[in-house]
Amino acid sequence: MIVARVAAFLLLLAGTLYALHRQVYVPFRCASAVSAGTEALTAAERRGTAERTRVARDVRNRLHGCERVPPPLQMRTLYALAEAATALGEHRVAVAYYERALAVDRRPELFFALGIAHLNALDRGAAIENLTRACAFDPARLAEIPYEDVRAETAARLRATYGAAWPN
Amino acid sequence: MEISHGKAPARWRDMANLAIVLAGAFAIPLVVNVRDGYDTFRLPKALVFQGEAILLAFVHVGALLLGARLPRPARRDPWFWVPFVAFVAMVGLTLASTKLALSMSALGTAAATLIVFLATVAAARQHTWLLVGVPLAAAVGNAVLVMVEEAHLWMPFGVKPGVPHHLQCSALVGNPNEVGAYLGAAAVGALAWWATDRTNRTDGTNRTHGTKALAVIAVLCAGMLASQSLTAAGAFVAAALVMFVRASPKQALRTMGVLAVGVVLVFLLYAPLRTRVTNMVEWTRSGNYNMLLTDRLAPFAAASLMFADHPVLGIGPGTFAWHYYDYKLRAEERYPLLRLAYNRGVNYGEVHNDHLQVLAEGGLVGYAAFVLALVALAAISMRSGDPSHPTQHFAWRLALPLAVYWLVLSLAQFPLETTVVRSLLVHFAALCVAWRSGA
Secondary structure, eight states: OHHHHHHHHHHHHHHHHHHHIIIIIHHHHHHHHHHHHHHHHHHHTTSOHHHHHHHHHHHHHHTTTOTTSOTTHHHHHHHHHHHHHHHTTOHHHHHHHHHHHHHHOOOHHHHHHHHHHHHHTTOHHHHHHHHHHHHHHOGGGGGGOSOHHHHHHHHHHHHHHHOTTTTO | OHHHHOHHHHHHHHHHHHHHHHHHHHHTTTOOOTTOSSSSSHHHHHHHHHHHHHHHHHHHHHHHHTTOOOOOOOTTSHHHHHHHHHHHHHHHHHHTOSSHHHHHHHHHHHHHHHHHHHHHHHHHTTOOTHHHHHHHHHHHHHHHHHHHHHTTSOOTTOOOTTSOGGGGOOTTTSSHHHHHHHHHHHHHHHHHHHHHHHHHHHTTSOOOSHHHHHHHHHHHHHHHHHTTOHHHHHHHHHHHHHHHHHHOHHHHHHHHHHHHHHHHHHHHHOHHHHHHHHHHHHHHHHTOHHHHTTTOHHHHHHHHHHHHHSTTTOSOTTOHHHHHHHHHHHHHHHOGGGGGOTTTTOOOSSOSOHHHHHHHHHHHHHHHHHHHHHHHHHHGGGSOOOTTSHHHHHHHHHHHHHHHHHHHHTTTSOTTTOHHHHHHHHHHHHHHHHHTTOO
């Protein structure tokens, strides 16, 4: 009886250590890695392609195992992974990450980034659709669309949906 | 030998339970992650709270496995059922959620809160003032830090260019509003401690902590005012009035007078608060209700529309942020004035009003559970508070004002979603429950 109880206790101990690792340590580590990774990617934008590629690979390695952290950290993790994929030129992968992030939180900046990722992946229809969603929520983002023709088409779509007086 | 008797595991369980509860109460308000520039405060506190619940579950289940006996619950006691009814409601709402994955995460937080609450009740049945002193010590540390920051003496997390100085004065809590809400809750607890001590002195029993308690109240109130959170200050004043009215209407009148003079003086002498009140009067006159509500009309309107669409079970715990996108656009179509909002592009993660958030996410069922818990807490003050029994008197003094503080604070803040505020409110509520019959 005592042996069974001690065995059960040890099993419980192992389960507790696993739960602490999974629910506390991993999110803590991932939060630091996401923050550092996002900063590094932003800083690398001003440097050459080779440096940006190196940083993106490093971010991807650091965020290994972080995709299943609880929300809202999960959204930040997926966003950082999408940014890393964009830096590596893997635009379809970036689209997939942004779409997964949108399943956790629907923020205008996510719709905007997804729209740009679709543009990079040469899917103009999906790009306009997501940029329209981003700008419907936050009209100030319209000015951030980098291409004149895309901006005009997005604005036309918004006016068709919300009336000629949009954004007011 | 000891395993079969169960005394040693029970002793080990009680010691570990107390140590973990105290460590959580002290560490949660102080823990930060300086390596996470995006979420330095909230996430680490939520993780430590979760870790505390995991350790507490381990201690109790482990002790049971090693032979400790389970405490016998008093099943006729309504307080035995209240937390479980609230949790069962949470489980039901999660199962009916429109976004199950997000609601599961909220359910995990609710489970952790239930575990910490029950463990704190268990600890408080055997230990007394240590459980008041430890969380207040952490609160005093934060109060001093926010004053130091507001006075431009030291900014421990550096200074961000382009961000108003006041918004960077977050102590170790998160943002000025959360600092105010947290310090206000601590001040209500300290006030009950002081009032209990004062009653003992009047009755000729022992008096040991009156001066200390007054000093703690002064520091916490100064920190709360430095945070400039009007909701927290208003909730504290409401709680203090309720506390004194219940004890003695005469004393309450005196306290009201002192508070009124104090509030007027503070608003006259402290320029940032004076400016805020002047702006609020101006916005009321000009009908700019969105600015009056610090640009929160859009989440309020969105939450109201969510409740209108799902009045019984809500949209699901923890799903407001996900649904906000659609409902904010609908709210803007219905109330075009919202399109003029300064923060039109901000995606609110919380309503900034827990009454509306609970109604939106949990519908009438969720709100009934929320109100039930607070009414049950307030009801502790309806019993007689035996002055010769300090802990019972403390519970009698604190319970109703704490419920009032929680209700008023929830009008413009979200204590249920903020770990540092929720954990302190739950800690004090657990003390009231444990001490309501004397410890």
